[in-house]
Amino acid sequence: MSCIIRCSGKDVSKSISVLLGNDITIPCQILPVEESPLVLWEKIWPLPEFQLLTYNDRTTNNSKYVTIRNNSLIIRRVTLKDEGVYQCEIGDVKYKVSLNVSVSMTLLELTYDGSLPFTAGTAVALICRSTHSRPPADLRWFHGIADVTIKASKTLKKLTDENGFGNSEGILSVLIKDEQSDIPYRCIADLPGHHTVKTVFLFPLTTCFGNSEGILSVLIKDEQSDIPYRCIADLPGHHTVKTVFLLSLTTSSSSGITSWYTWLIIFFLSLFY
Structure with missing residues (x-):
């Protein structure tokens, strides 16, 4: 359960x-108070x-x-232990x-009833599932650039453990109208x-399936600069179908890469529909 709920009685000025x-x-x-130049930052909850x-x-x-300068506090490489007041x-x-x-989902998938390719006049139920995120994700739907979330069922969320992780599921029922238009x-x-946080198309x-693979060799130069590497997958007529990121100095345990001369191999494998 997140701190937003548990800390509701802690007289919190802001939640982020x-x-x-x-x-x-x-x-x-x-x-700022001139006669009290001392500025303190403390973590006061959870006790002790x-x-x-x-x-x-x-x-x-x-x-x-x-x-x-403005007395703001920067917390680097946040972990779950950093949650609190x-x-x-x-x-x-x-x-x-x-x-x-928040923790990104381990999987976001888009499934459907029936089989591809769909034909004009076919009614299809598209099912989007987000697995093991913290908290359970909100889902939005688009057809091309049009936001069609209002036409989808209300996102169902289910907590799977006491730490606030859970799954989400949404269903969008569509009618395939034009065999000549393959708008995603x-x-x-x-x-x-x-x-x-994640997108699926x-x-x-x-109906054409295939795999793509690319390898990029890089030299990590600066421990203080965690600029992400990004791999983008394109399909004909559709740029940036999927994107994956890697923060080279960030891990789930918040420990960074310790050597400036560590070679990093980025391997990307995507399955296109």
């Missing part, structure tokens, strides 16, 4: 979400994990916590922020504060 492994900036919306994180421009963990304190004024950590259907999975008149 971050995707696991990303950095997050938490604002301190307190006007009270922690002093920073005081003025000093930090208790250089690799994890940083403050910037953070407090900025200047003089007698306190500002509390609830931080909630698209299901998009969103998490709180993060739109389009279906081309209703396409």
Whole structure:
């Protein structure tokens, strides 16, 4: 269960979400007080994990916590343990922020009844399933560039464990109208504060299957720069059908690559419909 629910009685001023492994900036919306120059950032919940994180421009963990000029707190490479309530304190004024950590789904798939290719006049039920995300994802539907979410069934969400992970499922019933138009259907999975975490496509008149593979060798140069590598899959007439990202210095345990000269092999295998 996320901190948004559990911390409802903690007099929180603001709630924000971050995707696991990303950095997050938490604002301190307190006007500076000249006679009290001391600025503190603390993690005050869940108890008994009270922690002093920073005081003025000093930090208790250089690799994890940083403050910037407007007194905001940066938390690097967020893990599930970072979820909780953070407090900025200047003089007698306190500002509390609830931080909630989202986790991308392990799988997003788009299935259908019947078999491809669909023919004109065929009624088809498209089923989009998101598996094991935190929290269960919201699903949106598109036909080409048109948002058709309103025509789909309400997204069903189900928690699968006490830590807030769960699955989502949505159904879109469509009528194939024109055999000459292969406009794709698209299901998009969103998490709180993060739109389009993953996307899947279906081309209703396409039956050609095939695999593609590409290898990119790179040299990691700077431990401080976690610029993502991105592989994009295109189909004829449809650019960016699917995209995958890799943050080279980010892992699920929040530990980075330690050698500047580590060679990275990116392997991408996609199955097109």
